[in-house]
Amino acid sequence: MNEEIIFAALAALTIVAAIVSLEARQVVYGAISLAFSFLGVAGLFILLNATFVALFQIIVYIGAIAVLILFTVMLVTKDVEAESKREPIRPFAILIAVALAVVVSLVASFSNFTNTYAVSSNLTVANIGALLTGEYSFALEILALILGASIVGALTLAKLDKE
Amino acid sequence: MSATQPKMELPREEKALVAALSSLGEKVKLAFAKPNRIKIFAERNDVVEVSRFIRDNLHFDHCANVTGTDFPKDKQIEITYHFGSIDGEGLRRIILSLACKVPSADARLPSLINEFPSVELHERETAEMLGVVFDGHPNLKRLLLPEDWNDIPPMLKAYRLPGRLEGE
């Protein structure tokens, strides 16, 4: 029973914060709301017995990405931004989104997915570490390369206006 | 070149300076020359030229002070530049004053900022304290007085201190 309540609360937090992040008038509020959405997802990960992923989500998403976003927003937004001229598209977009959500949800609910899970002991950090260094070590190296490349790219972009 | 007679024997450097200054001829009038202090007068049209001469030929490389004095009896304001020297041989003890008298009604003077960049703030101060306009100064804005100052410049003799209006 408790699990369901927590799930509902976290899901509500995630969804509402996600909507607010897109719809808040000030982008700064949107960015902060996005951080709450990330936090909700992290809570959902804990509910899914993936604590390590949840903590990683917090450290990376909130400690780095949300802060970076917020910083960019504060740097970029001078006054209240002039909203885009795409207002007519909005109802259309809402329609698409709702249709997508409804259709996929219906499909998912009619399919026979399992509703039970086994509490397993091989979901620990050690297992993740074994996978990362063993089976997916090549992916890990590629990932390191991607991260390095992204840092180089970001630095290049930041240096662009200095010249 | 009419010089007041120095009372004591001048040291060597001062003598050399006086001699060098006399080469400018009528443009420069020697006010006094005593040990360590020499004062000369110049007309306002010649100030820039004389100061250039002082800088280039006499090796006075900076301006230590700019001051102005109001002489209401003569209706003149005397602007005095005090030049000092660091690199000149034996000149560090000497202060060379270049004075220029301008009429109070038309208190204008060419700025020496191109010759001696160190006069920038001194000239600004003199300008606001005495109402002298330094032509060619890039930034003659208010420096020390409050922003809402709307009296005559305070260093003029016509300006009486508010606490002393009823006479001394």
Add this chain to the structure above:
Amino acid sequence: MPVGATGISTQQVEEDKLVVSIGPQHPGAGHFRFTITVEGDMIVDVLPDPGYVHRGAEKQTEYRNYTQSIPLLERSSLTDVTNIIGPYSLAAEELMGIEIPPRAQYLRMIMSENQRIISHLYWLGIQAIFLGHSTMFMWPLGDRDLLIDLGEMIGGARITYSYWIPGGVRNDIPGNFKERALKTYDYFEKRLVDYERIFFENPLFLKRTQGVGVLKREEAIRFGVVGPVLRASDVKSDTRLDEPYCLYKDVNFEVPVYKECDTWARCMVHLFEMRQSIRIIRQILEKIPSGSVRVKLSPQQRTRPGEAYARVEASRGAMAFHIISDGGTKPYRTKISVPSFRNLIVLKKLLIGSHVADMPAIYWSLDYWPVEADR
């Protein structure tokens, strides 16, 4: 929209800048205001705005006779009272045509040098707190009080002694002065070693000051800076050497010169000068002659008409008075040439292109004391 060669319009670059006003209520400015324009972490423009302490002392002297001006002029440079009265007294004596006795000369030198240490210690404390070093703020300000005690023994006040006056000094030193002074200076020299350990040799201090705010020799001369700033820019110039007043010819001392021309050099000059001042006072205490200390002057002492320009080496540099007299009991015009005002001109030059974090260090390394500069 004007577009520069790099494809970025100049107008847009303007908008990335942040204009910050420092002062007058700011821990890093004091009674002074300057507006800096910041781009990233770099200062691109500086707009000094002095005048918050402009009190018009020069005009006021025209209403006071030569003795009465002394308490007034002292307040123009409260950290350095003896040395601001020095050139005034010298100029007034030149106009009055009097000679003062040698004991008075030596007493003047004692006061002057003691005051120099006091002023440097105040400078040191503020420089340290500007760099974030609270201990080095407390130590000099504590030890400074001991030196102030010495001044108090002679001058009768903590700071405003009104000790040098035209015609000599006001009073002789008390009998136990020498013993107390030597004790204090012995203690103080030991403290200076501690100061070096904790501050002047601290690697963080070196990192913060070395290569920061470089003022080249040619520029220093051209802009007419004086005092420790000039000496830190590799110029061996000191009024005590160049144009010895009092009896500075009779004492041995060295003048520090540093080739680095940066903030570090300006800091080291101060440290060096404190040691030299102690050395001078020790010599004077050994050789001071007995005799009278004051030439009796009438309160309404008249002067010769004419003008006098006298200067001494104050703790911040050459302090000069230009007095024009019309023969009366009061000066016709007094102009004070203060070192702070002369050094202000390089503030802009040094700050542009430096980090925001270096701003307080550079600012205070010029030893810019707004009260003195504004007069």
Add this chain to the structure above:
Amino acid sequence: MIPLVDWIVLSTILLAIGIYGLVAKGNALRLFFAIEIIVNAANLNLVAFSHYLATPNAIGQTFALFSIAIAAAEAAVGLAIVVVAFRLNKNVDVFRLRKLKH
């Protein structure tokens, strides 16, 4: 016991919100938010499926970690682009960013 369908529905809703944002918004930062929401939805699915496997293993979680790390890289580059775009055009509305090059 929460059924797996609930997780899928939740992540679908998040995905829909993200797609709505991508379609409706013009502000580059909002687009960025939308992308992050979509990435989160995907991560949620990965971890949820890994949790509900008949014989659970950590592969889903590992993939989620990869995804998060790549999102960090993407954030760094993307936000740098936004900042540069702002410097060039004074706003971050993607529909006014006509030219990519001056």
Add this chain to the structure above:
Amino acid sequence: MAELTTFEQFVKRVLEIVFWVLIFLPLVILPVFYLVYVLPVELQCNFVLLGCSHSIDWATALYMFSPNQLNPFDPTSFISSMGLGASSILFRAGFFPGLTFVAVLSSFVIWYERKLLAKMQYRVGPLYAGRVGGIFQSFADLFKLLFKEIVIPAKADRLMFLAPVFGMMALGGALIGIVPVGANEFVASSPYSLLIALAILSFFPLVTLIAGWASNNKFSFIGAIRALYQMISYEIPLILSVIGVVILAGSLDFTGIVNSQNKIWFIAPMILGAIVFYITAMAEVERIPFDLPEADSELVAGWLTEYTSMVFGTINLAIYIKLYAMSAIFTLLFLGGWSGPAPVPDFVWFLIKTIIVMTIFIIPRGANPRIRIDQLIDLGWVWLIGLSFLNIFIALVLKASGLL
């Protein structure tokens, strides 16, 4: 402030009171409730403490006078039904290893810091507040700030301006919640507790940035940006310096890490990691020489410039709680946690060690000037990350060779 003339002022004042009650509920009201009401009853009912079943304090008397055990007003049934005992989560979070205890400890640490600094500067420091050596100085500051007017700048974003107060306090509470003080004295524990602590630490830049931005002041904003640079670039060496310990201990749990130090404290093999952790922790809590975000000679008070009264005080308290938490984590990771000779309770050993570590955190303030931001970034990215990698290699070598 002096007079209440309008209804608006009255409402404002009531809201103010509600605000402070909310803030100080865990700090003041809960402990008072515990001390006066719950603890004696709890001790009486659930424990046999030194065999004193005939305790004579007033709560016991009250209990003895209650005629019926099923009385709904009966404290015992109330407490047991609410789960409020001395071992309950509420007690732990609100009182003993939790917020109140750390708040009181940090207020004394503030006093201790001021006295220590004063001693280094051969002066006295706080003296007159409180009878002995100004020991209640920080409480005087507290009461002063508590009764001071709250000024919210006109151009500031009100919600975001006040949010950091709750944010910092919540983060401080969460941080000390995960840090144990003894083998059994903790608020919460988890097999990932070290990672949780690091995750909570990563929230702080966000709150700082919001605070700096919402003040709508240039100094605040520059200070916040500096704080951001500093915290983000020092989080990486912080995490890396911990990895060595994790490798040696084979556990992400503080209890596990402490238990694995029974042979040797990790400061001996992991000296490099300890140094890196020490420096980064000092930067994380913005202490001199790393107090750039609050550099008062350049940035007035940094990101705290616009904060007044207890809004400022609470944030400051949270920063000191963070200082406590960092030194506690240092103790746990490198100094063997609560291990020590037996007769003294374990949390006393832990506190002694923690206070020594805090002293080591405080001392550099007396001897160093502030570092500059570019030097700080250089130090972080070049030296500290390099050293922490070296530390990881040392840990790997030690682990592989089976020495530890």
Add this chain to the structure above:
Amino acid sequence: MVAQQVETKKPGTAREGPGLSILVGKMKEVIQWAIADPMTYLANWGRLYSLWPVHLETACCSIEFGAVSGSRYDCERFGILEAFGSLRQCDLIVVHGTVTRKMAPRLRWIYDQMPEPKWVIAMGACSITGGVYFDSYNVLPGVDQVVPVDVYVPGCPPRPEELIDAFVMLQDKIRKSNIR
């Protein structure tokens, strides 16, 4: 804070009936004794040992303020921190000497920006009456024209002991004050 509302109702305003007024009076007394007095005591106790001065240097007396915060006269004994960064957290302005006409509006501005309660110490003859600058064209004859002054410290500049005396006298004033 609660006591605030009690105090504002002036005694004697409630005159519905003799019994009620006595009751109200008793209640007030009890509230005064139980809440208002301890609160006032606590607030004043906190304030008098925690006076943080604004870093406002108006003129040369600031060097004596430096001496007060220095090692020998250590004003931190009284809970007075040496110049604190932001004026938003400060309660005390020590006017360090001369206030010029250019500085006066700033002084008032700073005073207005500070949160209540706040106190002002006028340090030095210049800030009390103008001192030696009594006839200057740019000096304010006393800061009490601009901000309300609580304690006057004569001297030019005052000794640090005098400033400490002023702090002690200000503490006395706060101890007896009734501001909430």
Add this chain to the structure above:
Amino acid sequence: MSIVTGTFRALAAALKQLPKKRMTLRYPETQLEMPGYYTYDPKLGVAKPGYKGRHILWLDKCTGCQLCSIACENISQAIEMVKVNRAQPNNKKSIFPQVDYAKCVFCGFCVDACPFYALGMTDDFNLVAYTKKELVYSPEKLAVPPKVTRPKVKVKFEKDVAFHE
């Protein structure tokens, strides 16, 4: 490496202070020993060193010549001559100086101006007041020599420690 040693040397210099005696003067309890009164000898034309604090007026010597007031006139206008009901043979108008310490700058030139040994300056500095009016010291008040109730302490030097005892 010099960075490390330098840091440790700085730390050691700070920690070296811990066992030493503190310098702080406990002012409200004790007070520094001051130099004596500042007086002026008109015959020699030289003053006697001493502290320039609050004035002291020897009423029996004052002749009401106003020289102190004239001396102060252009300094800070702090001295005013007021009438006092007091028979004084050498002071016919019975006017005495009254000092306004709100204006006084403690320069001591009024003492230098007095030719009758009537004015001096004491080492009293406790002049702080709540109002400006309290700062005006009448001649009677000036005539009272100051009383010091606090114990006086001296600065002592021991090797590299200075403290007050």
